[in-house]
Amino acid sequence: MLEITALSRTYGNVRALEAVSLSVAPGEFVGVIGRSGAGKSTLLRLINRLVEPSSGEISFNGETVSALSGRELRDWRRRCAMIFQQFNLIDRLSVLDNVLVGRVAMLPRWRSWTMAWPVADRVVAIEALERLGISEHALKRADQLSGGQQQRVAIARALVQEPQLILADEPVASLDPHSTRTVMDSLARINREDGLTVLCNLHHLDLAREYCRRVIGVAAGRVVFDGPIEALDAATIRMIYGEDEA
Amino acid sequence: MTHVSDAIGRVEAARRAQMRRTGWKTLLFGGALAVLIGLSLHQGEVSWTKFITGLPRFGAYIIRILPDLSFATLGADLQGWMWNLPNWLKLLFDTVLIAFVSTVMGAIIAFFLSFPAARNMGFGRVSTQLARRFFEFLRTVPELVFALLFVFAFGLGPMAGVLAITLHTAGVLGKMMSEINETITDRSLEGVIAAGASRDRVIRLGVVPQVAPAFVSYILLRFEINVRSASVIGLVGAGGIGQELMFVINQFIYRDISAILALLIVTVAIVDIVSETIRHRIIASEVSHASATPSAH
Amino acid sequence: MLPQRQAHIEAFASRHPGTVYPLAGPLWTRRLFWSGFLICFFAASIHLGLSFERFWRGLGDLGVIMRQMWPPTHHGFWREYIGALGETLAMAFLGTLAASLISLPLGFLGARNVVKSWPIHFGLRRALDVVRGVDTLVWALIFVSVVGLGPFAGILAIALNDTGVLAKIYAEAIENIDRRSSEAVRAAGGTEADVARLAIFPQVFPVLIANSLYFFEANTRSATILGVVGAGGIGYFLADRIRVNAWSDVAFIILLILPTVAVIDILSRWLRGLAQGRQRNAVMR
Numbered sequence: 043m044l045e046i047t048a049l050s051r052t053y054g055n056v057r058a059l060e061a062v063s064l065s066v067a068p069g070e071f072v073g074v075i076g077r078s079g080a081g082k083s084t085l086l087r088l089i090n091r092l093v094e095p096s097s098g099e100i101s102f103n104g105e106t107v108s109a110l111s112g113r114e115l116r117d118w119r120r121r122c123a124m125i126f127q128q129f130n131l132i133d134r135l136s137v138l139d140n141v142l143v144g145r146v147a148m149l150p151r152w153r154s155w156t157m158a159w160p161v162a163d164r165v166v167a168i169e170a171l172e173r174l175g176i177s178e179h180a181l182k183r184a185d186q187l188s189g190g191q192q193q194r195v196a197i198a199r200a201l202v203q204e205p206q207l208i209l210a211d212e213p214v215a216s217l218d219p220h221s222t223r224t225v226m227d228s229l230a231r232i233n234r235e236d237g238l239t240v241l242c243n244l245h246h247l248d249l250a251r252e253y254c255r256r257v258i259g260v261a262a263g264r265v266v267f268d269g270p271i272e273a274l275d276a277a278t279i280r281m282i283y284g285e286d287e288a
Numbered sequence: 289m290t291h292v293s294d295a296i297g298r299v300e301a302a303r304r305a306q307m308r309r310t311g312w313k314t315l316l317f318g319g320a321l322a323v324l325i326g327l328s329l330h331q332g333e334v335s336w337t338k339f340i341t342g343l344p345r346f347g348a349y350i351i352r353i354l355p356d357l358s359f360a361t362l363g364a365d366l367q368g369w370m371w372n373l374p375n376w377l378k379l380l381f382d383t384v385l386i387a388f389v390s391t392v393m394g395a396i397i398a399f400f401l402s403f404p405a406a407r408n409m410g411f412g413r414v415s416t417q418l419a420r421r422f423f424e425f426l427r428t429v430p431e432l433v434f435a436l437l438f439v440f441a442f443g444l445g446p447m448a449g450v451l452a453i454t455l456h457t458a459g460v461l462g463k464m465m466s467e468i469n470e471t472i473t474d475r476s477l478e479g480v481i482a483a484g485a486s487r488d489r490v491i492r493l494g495v496v497p498q499v500a501p502a503f504v505s506y507i508l509l510r511f512e513i514n515v516r517s518a519s520v521i522g523l524v525g526a527g528g529i530g531q532e533l534m535f536v537i538n539q540f541i542y543r544d545i546s547a548i549l550a551l552l553i554v555t556v557a558i559v560d561i562v563s564e565t566i567r568h569r570i571i572a573s574e575v576s577h578a579s580a581t582p583s584a585h
Numbered sequence: 586m587l588p589q590r591q592a593h594i595e596a597f598a599s600r601h602p603g604t605v606y607p608l609a610g611p612l613w614t615r616r617l618f619w620s621g622f623l624i625c626f627f628a629a630s631i632h633l634g635l636s637f638e639r640f641w642r643g644l645g646d647l648g649v650i651m652r653q654m655w656p657p658t659h660h661g662f663w664r665e666y667i668g669a670l671g672e673t674l675a676m677a678f679l680g681t682l683a684a685s686l687i688s689l690p691l692g693f694l695g696a697r698n699v700v701k702s703w704p705i706h707f708g709l710r711r712a713l714d715v716v717r718g719v720d721t722l723v724w725a726l727i728f729v730s731v732v733g734l735g736p737f738a739g740i741l742a743i744a745l746n747d748t749g750v751l752a753k754i755y756a757e758a759i760e761n762i763d764r765r766s767s768e769a770v771r772a773a774g775g776t777e778a779d780v781a782r783l784a785i786f787p788q789v790f791p792v793l794i795a796n797s798l799y800f801f802e803a804n805t806r807s808a809t810i811l812g813v814v815g816a817g818g819i820g821y822f823l824a825d826r827i828r829v830n831a832w833s834d835v836a837f838i839i840l841l842i843l844p845t846v847a848v849i850d851i852l853s854r855w856l857r858g859l860a861q862g863r864q865r866n867a868v869m870r
């Protein structure tokens with residue numbers, strides 16, 4: 043159970059996120075929607091602690107994760123895997139090595155330093171790649187894959203972290219329609235088969251309609267809607283996206 | 289008509305105004321240059337008589353150091369010219385080794401400090417400034433000054449030279465490496481941070497693979513330069529061929545001067561060719577990888 | 586591991602060697618490379634007589650020197666020191682100026698697209714290689730024995746070595762030049778001299794200015810040490826004060842050199858920026 047209470051973040055005098063409270067039950071697939079600049083990324087990055095909150099609290103299964111530091115913070119990051127719009131892979135490493143980056147928090151330091159990954163971890167990484175249908179490319183350099191394939195490598199990296207939560211920040215915003223479908227289907231399948239909680243930022247409402255039972259609408263740093271997708275009416279949509287875009 | 293003549297008048301006026309501005313600047317610049325040249329000629333104790341007497345003497349010097357090689361007795365002449373070849377080769381070998389060892393040690397120092405010296409690696413402002421000032425200091429003090437001090441502290445011989453070149457190399461490479469580190473985007477760092485990696489592992493996995501080819505290429509380039517440095521630190525007694533070179537120049541042993549210089553030039557050329565080949569290969573493999581990147585499908 | 590999972594993985598491993606188990610070939614190549622490298626490094630260190638024991642002992646001596654460096658003093662020689670610093674700058678300036686002026690015509694002669702007969706530019710280029718291959722400090726040593734002690738030897742050394750480097754850069758710059766403008770001048774009935782002056786020179790001029798400034802900067806550094814071999818400048822005092830262990834004077838001189846070099850750096854970078862019209866394509870050696 044992820045619980046967020048009165049979470050705020052300001053940049054100078056920009057209020058990126060203001061007094062956000064919400065809770066997410068295990069196994070949910072939640073879509074976060076809003077126009078660009080609404081604060082969606084800030085919300086996810088706050089949860090993974092890539093961004094520090096200005097005020098408020100984040101807790102997971104009763105543990106206050108917004109106060110963690112050092113080793114415990116790193117373990118929390120491992121538990122809430124992050125997927126980025128731009129994939130954030132390391133171009134010059136192989137696909138397999140990129141996936142194994144997801145194991146760093148579980149392996150001793152010398153393993154990362156020498157990149158001499160144990161066979162057991164390699165097997166885990168290959169199985170993750172197989173699940174996403176890209177194990178054939180395991181030894182290619184990451185930058186030789188197409189965008190959709192790279193995003194699936196990123197999902198495999200997230201999977202091998204053995205997370206309890208997946209935070210996906212506009213995972214399909216830089217992809218073509220076909221890749222969008224494969225990537226979203228992969229996320230949905232992981233959510234269904236592994237029971238992993240998924241929080242997914244989406245710019246487009248259509249995708250949210252298709253994949254999410256519950257959506258959270260963010261506008262100007264505030265949560266303006268939180269409920270089942272069917273409950274979204276035209277007025278709320280206008281509130282989330284503004285007059286011009288709706 | 290009045291319109292046209294007005295326009296011409298305006299253009300002409302603008303042109304004259306610009307001439308006045310730039311003309312004034314040119315005059316000022318030329319004047320400053322003339323003053324600088326005059327001052328420098330005075331400070332540098334340059335005079336025509338020196339020049340006119342010096343040049344022929346330099347010509348004579350060059351002719352005197354050239355070896356007597358005739359086609360008929362080439363073998364014997366070469367042998368006579370290179371009479372001390374084993375000793376010189378040993379000294380040249382030492383010179384290359386000095387360059388090698390100090391490039392490696394300087395590169396190691398530069399490598400580890402280049403991360404705090406980069407502004408995007410999440411080290412505090414204080415560590416970053418400290419690392420940068422340290423590099424700047426090492427870079428600004430000439431190698432030969434370090435060598436002079438170290439010969440006093442560590443004694444005559446290669447050790448002083450190695451340490452001197454090491455420090456200077458650390459300063460130069462450190463600056464370059466930290467600039468390369470700053471080209472790394474936050475994106476690739478965040479991919480590793482978000483997986484729960486500590487900072488040293490973020491650097492190892494997220495930064496090092498991206499910067500390694502550029503680092504290697506700069507280290508090799510520095511090695512080429514350091515072979516040249518290693519050949520002159522001997523002038524202050526810090527090892528290598530330089531000491532022998534200084535001896536034969538100061539003692540006017542003319543044939544040996546050209547022999548040592550020839551060997552030195554050949555050695556430097558060989559090192560350059562080998563190192564350049566490796567560097568070009570690195571660059572070529574980078575380029576081929578970059579062009580093999582497909583567009584999204 | 587479950588047996589069928591195990592079998593599946595083994596099958597994958599044989600289909601894609603290097604995934605499940607690292608390939609032995611590259612692994613051993615890497616190990617061999619690094620152990621060879623380490624052996625070379627330590628063998629070289631031992632051969633050169635490096636040792637931790639000598640290092641620590643020397644560090645102690647260095648500490649003693651450092652303590653004696655403070656406070657830096659000039660013992661009444663500050664006029665001489667400042668004068669020698671001025672001499673250093675003068676050497677760098679005149680050396681660079683002379684090299685720039687000499688190397689421009691040599692650059693034209695060494696360019697394949699200007700001088701068509703290959704013996705000329707080939708011979709010239711090899712001669713430049715030799716001139717460049719001998720370090721400024723060695724040239725200074727030679728010039729001291731030719732023209733005697735003093736800054737004149739230093740100026741000649743800087744000018745000669747830089748001519749070797751600059752002429753090569755100019756020759757290459759001229760070879761890489763846009764050939765359409767040369768053809769335009771020729772088509773208008775220009776002589777080869779007209780082509781050089783009207784088509785080539787304007788294109789090489791920015792390269793010339795940028796490089797001359799860059800070399801002035803580098804030469805300021807090298808001119809500070811030419812005095813060590815008696816070729817003028819502050820290096821003479823530096824070497825001398827080290828020889829007589831006048832460490833506080835050494836510190837004073839170093840503290841004089843560092844800001845001077847830094848100021849010249851800044852000045853030259855600024856002028857280079859002006860000359861290039863804020864383009865960032867300085868030609869480095």
Ligand SMILES: Nc1ncnc2c1ncn2[C@@H]1O[C@H](COP(=O)(O)OP(=O)(O)O)[C@@H](O)[C@H]1O
Pocket residue numbers: 053056057058076077078079080081082083084085
């Ligand atoms: N690092 C930052 N520095 C300053 N302002 C930021 C930063 N990150 C986000 N912001 C601001 O916070 C607001 C929310 O941004 P973001 O969370 O990225 O929105 P979204 O992901 O919904 O497009 C925007 O106004 C953005 O300009």
Ligand SMILES: [Mg+2]
Pocket residue numbers: 079082083084211212
């Ligand atoms: Mg965003």
